[in-house]
Structures are given as structure tokens and as C-alpha cells.
Amino acid sequence: MVVDLGATYALDRIxxxxxxxxxxPAVISVSGDGLTYRQLTTAxxxxxxxxxxxxxxxxxxxxxxxxxxxxxxxxEVAVFPAD
Numbered sequence: 001m002v003v004d005l006g007a008t009y010a011l012d013r014i015x016x017x018x019x020x021x022x023x024x025p026a027v028i029s030v031s032g033d034g035l036t037y038r039q040l041t042t043a044x045x046x047x048x049x050x051x052x053x054x055x056x057x058x059x060x061x062x063x064x065x066x067x068x069x070x071x072x073x074x075x076e077v078a079v080f081p082a083d
């Protein structure tokens with residue numbers, strides 16, 4: 001999944017609300033152009049998670065989980081700009 005923020009921002013954090021089930025650890029990556037991504041962090045792939053993005057500047061945020069188990073999925077994703 002890729003989220004297009006519509007413009008470039010310095011990013012503070014991302015929240016992920018996973019539906020019941022479990023995904024393998026999900027890689028969170030960012031990009032300024034939508035072509036070249038760099039990995040920032042890894043999510044556990046279950047429950048509700050808030051992960052710091054350290055002020056990285058990006059327009060696109062990618063969430064990649066290689067495998068999903070059961071009926072899991074993301075019910076909500078929110079990306080917050082740095083102050």
C-alpha cells in the first residue's frame with residue numbers, strides 16, 4: 001500500500017490500526033518522487049501501532065507486509081507531519 005500525501009512534508013509519526021489476524025512484520029518506507037524509496041522502520045503487523053518517522057521528508061509513504069494471515073488488514077492509516 002502506498003499513501004500519497006499530495007505534497008512533501010517532514011513526517012513525525014505513522015499510526016497503523018490492524019484488523020484481527022496478523023501480518024508478517026511490515027516495512028515502512030518513504031519517497032519524495034514515488035519511484036525511489038528508503039526504509040525507515042518496521043511495524044509488528046498486529047494491533048494498534050504508532051511508529052516514529054524521525055522528521056523524514058517525503059510525499060509518499062509505503063507499507064509493505066510480505067504475508068497476511070487470517071482476515072487481517074489495515075483498518076486505518078494516519079501520517080502526521082512534524083511540528
